Amino acid sequence: MRNALLLGVAGATASAFLAAAAPASAAPQSGCHASYRPCVPITSDVDCAGGSGNGPAYTGRVEVIGPDEYDLDRDGDGIGCQNS
Numbered sequence: 698m699r700n701a702l703l704l705g706v707a708g709a710t711a712s713a714f715l716a717a718a719a720p721a722s723a724a725p726q727s728g729c730h731a732s733y734r735p736c737v738p739i740t741s742d743v744d745c746a747g748g749s750g751n752g753p754a755y756t757g758r759v760e761v762i763g764p765d766e767y768d769l770d771r772d773g774d775g776i777g778c779q780n781s
């Protein structure tokens with residue numbers, strides 16, 4: 698019985714560890730917009746650094762890999778802020 702109890706405790710500890718680790722591994726891009734690479738923050742608007750946009754966030758050249766919600770790729774070639 699003692700061994701069974703110890704195994705039960707070990708199993709519960711492992712399960713708690715996995716549950717705590719899962720969200721981090723499932724969302725490694727947390728805080729980054731899914732449409733852009735490398736990381737562009739998720740905020741009200743992002744403009745090209747050095748451009749005429751008013752922010753509040755700015756980025757340099759980025760690859761657009763999803764819907765261009767921030768309108769960074771004006772010519773639609775998949776690269777945003779290419780003149781930055």
Ligand SMILES: [Ca+2]
Pocket residue numbers: 769770771772773774775776777778779
């Ligand atoms: Ca472009």
